[in-house]
Amino acid sequence: MAYVIAEPCIGTKDTACVDACPVDCIHPRKDEEKYATTEMLYIDPQECIDCGACVPVCPVSAIFALDDLPEKWASYAEKNAAYYGR
Ligand code: SF4
Numbered sequence: 868m869a870y871v872i873a874e875p876c877i878g879t880k881d882t883a884c885v886d887a888c889p890v891d892c893i894h895p896r897k898d899e900e901k902y903a904t905t906e907m908l909y910i911d912p913q914e915c916i917d918c919g920a921c922v923p924v925c926p927v928s929a930i931f932a933l934d935d936l937p938e939k940w941a942s943y944a945e946k947n948a949a950y951y952g953r
Pocket residue numbers: 870887888889890891892893910914915916917918919920921922
């Protein structure tokens with residue numbers, strides 16, 4: 868299982884989650900070139916350790932454990948993985 872970033876992140880890209888993540892598995896970071904052209908942030912499902920630290924810091928409640936991902940945003944599990952070529 869991994870955590871997933873869903874639709875509310877689009878256009879928000881707050882990055883508080885990036886700072887909270889202990890394993891640096893949320894990208895793009897603000898200091899990465901792709902940040903400017905990517906519509907939202909994504910969690911690497913292979914690197915995420917399921918700690919949940921990113922969830923409470925998100926100002927738009929965009930992050931969910933895979934099991935809690937609302938059905939309407941189910942496609943975001945694949946979207947997060949796809950960003951990393953998973
Ligand atoms: Fe990073 Fe933990 Fe969030 Fe996974 S659950 S993305 S490891 S902060």
